Amino acid sequence: MLYVPGCNRHYLERARTLHADSVILDLGDPILVECKEESRANVVEFVNQGGYGAREVVVRVNDLDSPWGSDDIKAIAQTKADAILFPNIESKEDVDLALNELDQAGGGDLPIMVMIESPIAVLNAKEIASASDRIACIVMATSDLISQLHARVTPERSAVLTSLSLVILAARAYGKAVVDGIASDFKNMHAFEYACRLGRDMGFDGKSLVHPVQIAYCNDAYTPKVTEVEYAIEIIKSLKAANESGKGTVVVNDRLVEHHNVRAAERLLKLHEMILELEAKYE
Structure with missing residues (x-):
C-alpha cells in the first residue's frame, strides 16, 4: 500500500502506473495546513477520473476532530474510492463515530480501514477489530507508535514486535486484513527488505510504503515463490x-x-x- 500525497498532482498521476496493489491518496498529517483544501480537491478529481486500473484506491482522511476531517469525509464519500482510511482509531466508539460520519455523508456502502498508532489502540485491538463488519483492513502506524512508546527504531524492530503480534491476533480472530507500517528510511533497502520479510513471517498481508523505490522489495517479499x-x-x-x-x-x-x-x-x-x-x- 503506497501513500501518495494529495498535494502533489504529479505523484497522483504517477501512482496510476506503479506496480502497487493499493494506493492511499493521502489527506492526512503529512499535508501542510495551507495545502489541505487543495489536496482534497486534487484527490476528489483524480479518484473520479479513475485510471488506477486494478489498484485499490484508498483515501486517508484527517482526524475526525480536526478542522478538515468532516469535510474530507463528505467529499470522499461521493467519489469512486474503494475505501476510506481513518487515522487515530483507538476504540469501538471511534469506529462507530467514523461510520456514522460516513453514513451521514452518503457513504453507507463504503468499506473502511482503520489505523492503529497508539499504545491504547494496540491494547484495544480486539475491540477495534470486532467493531464492524465494514472494517476491511487494519493498518499499523508504526512510526507514530514508536514515538509514543518512547522507543527507538532498530533493524530487529524489537520495540514493536509485541504490539504487532497483538494487532495481528485481533485481525485474524475477526477475519480482517492487516498491513504493516511504513519504513521511513527509504534509502536503507537492506533494513527495509528485512522488515518486509519479518512482517510477512509474522502474518501481515502486506506493508505500507512511502516511496516507489520500496515497491519491488515489498512485492518480492510478499509474493509466493x-x-x-x-x-x-x-x-x-x-x-x-x-x-x-x-x-x-x-x-x-x-x-x-x-x-x-x-x-x-x-x-x-x-x-x-x-x-x-x-x-x-x-x-
Whole structure:
C-alpha cells in the first residue's frame, strides 16, 4: 500500500502506473495546513477520473476532530474510492463515530480501514477489530507508535514486535486484513527488505510504503515463490491421497501435514493466482 500525497498532482498521476496493489491518496498529517483544501480537491478529481486500473484506491482522511476531517469525509464519500482510511482509531466508539460520519455523508456502502498508532489502540485491538463488519483492513502506524512508546527504531524492530503480534491476533480472530507500517528510511533497502520479510513471517498481508523505490522489495517479499507454490500443491494432493487411503496425516518433504496445512496451502495458492491476475493487468 503506497501513500501518495494529495498535494502533489504529479505523484497522483504517477501512482496510476506503479506496480502497487493499493494506493492511499493521502489527506492526512503529512499535508501542510495551507495545502489541505487543495489536496482534497486534487484527490476528489483524480479518484473520479479513475485510471488506477486494478489498484485499490484508498483515501486517508484527517482526524475526525480536526478542522478538515468532516469535510474530507463528505467529499470522499461521493467519489469512486474503494475505501476510506481513518487515522487515530483507538476504540469501538471511534469506529462507530467514523461510520456514522460516513453514513451521514452518503457513504453507507463504503468499506473502511482503520489505523492503529497508539499504545491504547494496540491494547484495544480486539475491540477495534470486532467493531464492524465494514472494517476491511487494519493498518499499523508504526512510526507514530514508536514515538509514543518512547522507543527507538532498530533493524530487529524489537520495540514493536509485541504490539504487532497483538494487532495481528485481533485481525485474524475477526477475519480482517492487516498491513504493516511504513519504513521511513527509504534509502536503507537492506533494513527495509528485512522488515518486509519479518512482517510477512509474522502474518501481515502486506506493508505500507512511502516511496516507489520500496515497491519491488515489498512485492518480492510478499509474493509466493515458485517452490512455495509447488510445495502447496504437493501438500493438497498428498493429504487428499492419504485421506482416501484411510490416513489422517501424511509426511511431505520430511514435514508432517495435517488439515490446517492444507488450508494454509489453499490460501497461498489463492494469493498466487490473485497476484498473477494483477501483474497481467499491469502489463
